[in-house]
Amino acid sequence: MEVCNCIEPQWPADELLMKYQYISDFFIAIAYFSIPLELIYFVKKSAVFPYRWVLVQFGAFIVLCGATHLINLWTFTTHSRTVALVMTTAKVLTAVVSCATALMLVHIIPDLLSVKTRELFLKNKAAELDREMGLIRTQEETGRHVRMLTHEIRSTLDRHTILKTTLVELGRTLALEECALWMPTRTGLELQLSYTLRHQHPVEYTVPIQLPVINQVFGTSRAVKISPNSPVARLRPVSGKYMLGEVVAVRVPLLHLSNFQINDWPELSTKRYALMVLMLPSDSARQWHVHELELVEVVADQVAVALSHAAILEESMRARDLLMEQNVALDLARREAETAIRARNDFLAVMNHEMRTPMHAIIALSSLLQETELTPEQRLMVETILKSSNLLATLMNDVLDLSRLEDGSLQLELGTFNLHTLFREVLNLIKPIAVVKKLPITLNLAPDLPEFVVGDEKRLMQIILNIVGNAVKFSKQGSISVTALVTKSDTRAADFFVVPTGSHFYLRVKVKDSGAGINPQDIPKLFTKFAQTQSLATRSSGGSGLGLAISKRFVNLMEGNIWIESDGLGKGCTAIFDVKLGISERSNESKQSGIPKVPAIPRHSNFTGLKVLVMDENGVSRMVTKGLLVHLGCEVTTVSSNEECLRVVSHEHKVVFMDVCMPGVENYQIALCIHEKFTKQRHQRPLLVALSGNTDKSTKEKCMSFGLDGVLLKPVSLDNMRDVLSDLLERRVLYEGM
């Protein structure tokens, strides 16, 4: 027997079983070797694998297992001891590694499992986030819709467009089936269907506003889901739909202009709402989402704001139109008033003119009559006629002047006159009427009353005449007394102090009558134009009611005061007025003037030999003026131009009449030249009188500024000329227009 270190297998080598084992081992080995190769290959391929050293370990384990099985192949036949040794080593190693691997796997497998769990978790999270993002996107869409809606709504200020646009845009954004707006009626008791989305011509029907569902919606500012069967949601006949879509309603506050109080804002104290009803499509199983409701609420607010803006705009447009209308009306009224005033003035002017003509006829004829042979009584009568007509002429002037009085443009015409004579003349004028009514009139002139005063004679006479005339008019019996005195201080009217200054004094005239008297309450009305007290006694007396008003204005112009005292009806009354007059320096000269009780001496009418120069470019009017002056006895020289006038004028001429009708100042220059010529000489220069077509203020001022001594209105009557010459020669100044 050979002793070898071979090891005999258990079983004989060429048995079938052996063969199968041999083959299986072979394959096992191959598989064991290929597995790590695959592992390495794929791990190398993949980027992420945290457990490389596990792989190594596992690879080692598998390799060794493979080696073991490979070596096993040699043990099927007789094999040497080396092989057996190797086999044993391999097996031992394999055992070690496998145990280590097994132990290691205990740690690793839970980890691997938990990785799986985490992966699942992350997947879920990702799905959730996706969902949420979808939601956010939807919300953003909604937001965009709202902005767009708002923009649409707010881009117009027309109420109807706003509401219509709202419905259209909402319908589009939310894909609504129907959208409707109910507005409160005027009475506020009903809601009327005003706008719908689908129906072009909605049937206008109303629901009462006190329905519970409506109250519910109006009670909150949120959008409220309501039943599709409620009256506000039933907009068209149900036609076989299984399920109506959900309906939501929201209130839209209707702001009124008066709601915009600073203190109230933004709290809305309005009670008026409109109702907006939104219906989802039927049979769609869609539900109202929260974000959609929010959108609806936001839109409702925006609509409210847009409507309020539209309302404000309407208001302001209306106010502007109203103002424009008022402006136009005011303008028209103003123009009408101006036209009326102009018409009145024209009328007054025309009437005045028409009235003056007969007046002049009367005056002319009376003065002619004066020229003839008259008995003293006749002369007296004629003088009275003349005086009355002059007064009447003045009154007519004053009727025209009344309008000027009210403008304040009237001025007094001051002159020196005899106050005592004035009173006596007034009395003479009134006496006839008083005698007829059997009312004795007495005149008391205070001893310290100045005789010659400076003031507006005509108007003062008018005032006294008016007052005394009233006294006579309104007295049926009794007597009338006229008192004139100088007053030192006025104790009656507290706001009016009378201070005699220097060359002025205040004349007080009291006219007391014992007539009907006046109710103290009526006294303030007396001085109102055209107002009359309505007592029976006065109504029958007639009168236009202008007298006292005019008198009052004249008294005011004379810086005075006028008032009436009465103890009551039936107890008579006293009219008192104060006026300011100037004291004339010539109070000591005795003036030659007619004293009514004595036949008046005719005015100086003999101007024989008076040398006069007449300058007039117009031949005809030159001839007429010359004829006038020749008739009065003057010696007249005529010239027809300024140069000739300058050449001819000499110290022998006492008066120069120059025509200044042509416009321009050339005619007036001649006056200056004459002044100049005569300042160089020792002789007195002639008096210069202008003959002009008008004697208004501007003409007078012009004449005065050029050094003329007077201006006369053409055409000049005979008497005028006579008076003018007398006055001129006496006073050396004449500024009276005729």
Added chain:
Amino acid sequence: MNTTVVAQLQRQFQDYIVSLYQQGFLDSQFSELRKLQDEGSPDFVSEVVSLFFDDCSKLINTMSRSLEQPDNVDFKQLDSGVHQLKGSSSSVGARRVKNVCISFKECCDVQNREGCLRCLQQVDYEYKMLKTKLQDLFNLEQQILQAGGTIPQVDIN
């Protein structure tokens, strides 16, 4: 002296002159003129009046020459002519002539040539009419004087 003839003539005179006043041919200024007629100047009125009519015809001629050319009408000259005429007519009391002059002046102010032409024609007509009427008046006066009567004073109404 045939008193009835005189009285008749005087009555005729009175009626005629009153009618002239009423028809507006004359105004108060004319009566002033008549007052100036006395022994010193017995023909004062007729002298003044004939001077006036001469003036009228001269002025009207000048003014119609100014208005001939339609393009270059000298309105200034026209204005001064009208002014003269107005002054003269108011000095003698020719009321109608004066009134036409007033409208004439207005047309001049606005430089309305057609208006001016119309006014000129009217002035011409009026003064000739007045001339005829006054001629008749003076004839009546002469007749009265020749018959030995006096010219009556007239009330203006």
